[in-house]
Amino acid sequence: MVTLAEVARHAGVSASTVSYVLSGKRSISATTRDRVERSIEELGYHPNAGARALASSRSNIIALMMPLRTDMYVPVMMEIALAVATTARTHGYDVLLLTGEEGPAAVRRVAGSGLADAMILMDVELLDARLPLVREAGRPAVLIGLPADTTGLTCVDLDFAATGALCAEHLAELGHREIAVIGEAAAVYERHTGFAERTVEGLRRRARELGLRTLHRPCEGGYASLAGTLARIFGERPGTTGLVVQNEHAIDPLLSLLREQGRAVPEDVSVVAVCPEQVALQASVRLTSVAIPAQEMGRRAVELVMEKLEGRGRPRSTLLPPELTVRASSGPPPARG
Amino acid sequence: MVTLAEVARHAGVSASTVSYVLSGKRSISATTRDRVERSIEELGYHPNAGARALASSRSNIIALMMPLRTDMYVPVMMEIALAVATTARTHGYDVLLLTGEEGPAAVRRVAGSGLADAMILMDVELLDARLPLVREAGRPAVLIGLPADTTGLTCVDLDFAATGALCAEHLAELGHREIAVIGEAAAVYERHTGFAERTVEGLRRRARELGLRTLHRPCEGGYASLAGTLARIFGERPGTTGLVVQNEHAIDPLLSLLREQGRAVPEDVSVVAVCPEQVALQASVRLTSVAIPAQEMGRRAVELVMEKLEGRGRPRSTLLPPELTVRASSGPPPARG
DNA sequence: CTGAAAGCGCTAACAA
DNA sequence: TTGTTAGCGCTTTCAG
DSSP states (O other), X not given: OOOHHHHHHHHTSOHHHHHHHHHOOSOOXXXXXXXXXXXXXXXXXXXXXXXXXXXXXXXXXXXXXXXXXXXXXXXXXHHHHXXXXXXXXXXXXXXXXXXXXXXXXXXXXXXXXXXOSEEEEOSOOTTOTTHHHHHHHOSOEEEESOOSOOTTOOEEEEOHHHHHHHHHHHHHHHTOOEEEEEOSOHHHHHTTOSHHHHHHHHHHHHHHHHTOEEEEEOOOOSHHHHHHHHHHHHHHOTTOOEEEEOOHHHHHHHHHHXXXXXXXXXXXXXXXXXXXXXXXXXXXXXXXXXXOOHHHHHHHHHHHHHHHHTTOOOSOEEEEOOOEEOOTTOOOOOOOO | OOOXXXXXXXXXXXXXXXXXXXXOOSOOOHHHHHHHHHHHHHHTOOOOHHHHHHHHSOOOEEEEEOOOOSSSOHHHXXXXXXXXXXXXXXXXXXXXXXXXXXXXXXXXXXXXXXXXXXXXXXXXXXXXXXXHHHHHHOSOEEEESOOSOOTTOOEEEEOHHHHHHHHHHHHHHHTOOEEEEEOSOHHHHHTTOSHHHHHHHHHHHHHHHHTOEEEEEOOOOSHHHHHHHHHHHHHHOTTOOEEEEOOHHHHHHHHHHHHHTTOOTTTTOEEEEEEOHHHHHHSSSOOEEEEOOHHHHHHHHHHHHHHHHTTOOOSOEEEEOOOEEOOTTOOOOOOOO
């Protein structure tokens, strides 16, 4: 294994010079730099990560804690994770993948050992068991999701309350008066994951202001479950003309079932989805939707982590503004009677 | 920050004793061990990862290289990754997440710096650009997927040739004579990802033996694309009564379109899918399918890595045997005429 | 602009 | 069963 000392000898300079060439932390004459770089190249030198971490007390690693949930939509999680990983690389950091398996203790282990310089937590719940540990970990952390108490924390999330409101507004403007929300699985609400509840609250509040009647039904996703949900919705509120879906597993079944029931979209029922763009575009009807900006969230989280690692940046929450794109699934309600 | 030396002082023993209590690499009297463990507890000691890595030249980290492809089915990738992470933890290892972004050079960087002790590569292509680097990296590696030349390499994969054969057999036994394969996106074949081609080859070979006619059509997934694919299949081979789908994005559209076209499943057309169990179960018809054992693949990969890290275990490929589960989507073909 | 040298915290011989 | 100690390879003062 090639060491820095060997590079130094080969280039006829001191170890510190090689180190500084690598880090750029002090000015080096062009000739020296050239010589060192050539030696590095020739010898195929790679700085040892462990030695670096020990000497500098920085590992250049960010821990990413993912949940192990089965009820979250996987592609979004994945897109966030990949965005985190690639963005981190552009800042010279690698990403350590932690699953929820280990529980909150993982926070302590990774922070305490200095394995990671900072951490990003995904799928944060309103009262997340990891938060106390994060606060006392003494390492920069960024949450993806919004807990109940954000004091001292930095969070990134889509503004789901505004998202719900936006959906209500869009349907109201089109002239709808009765709308229903097909939500996430019941477990998601019970766990108080925040985003799902915020969407519904935002939608309800705005709907009230606009004089819309609303109904909210959680849904497991899949055909069987959705058939039941749909039946109950139209059973309780036959006048429903607008549906807001926040559940990726419900979208395909929803469109299929509506078609089978002879309800045309958007002539008889308008559908607005809260989902990733790709899902909205690949459905059998191009869906009017509010996009979930997964990549943006991952990217932002890393950038906030970097700010903290560099000493700039204090706790603050970033709520990304929702954007609604009108496509083929929404339109005016059918004429009354 | 609490160091091993402080623990030693606090417990009234030497540093090496603390180290050995931690590693269990030599016998310690019960009393000493107790004292040390109590000190560790009281002081809240966590061994420093960098120092450990430097002194032992082992980071206890496994690198996991994921692709950035958009045409692979994400939940499978994710399931593998999570299985890798949790299994690694049970062996005391953490997982570093590398995306394809950095290209093959990531292999060199991670191996050369000693950041990871071993690596697992996902989505390996027949002629994968990372393989030369893996071979010369001098670190244990396990591939998920099967390249063209496996000499000196350890691979894990579902036996896709046998999978294809199994699908052909099932349909043949039911009495079908003309079957079609709805495959992955064309790009997947062009890239020579192996698994997709192997399935079709295995299916074709067995079909020939059984006297079945076959047709294979790649498909992008989504409604529009699938409608075209389906039209071409039934246009060229009106007698087709069995469909094998190896494309998760095609499943929902396929079932919807068949229904709309008045082709009943399985009365008019049998459908056999190659997909994760969950997908087979959540479709509008419970699908006869060969499962993609994502978790098992992740778990196996880690176990093979561990064997190598412990010195046991030479290069060898593990092909997991496919299992076909008969559900509601396959049955005898309609009576002729 | 460059060098010398003191650690960083831990592991693993080597001794006892 | 336990202690002593020499590094592991790099960063970063402190000197020059």
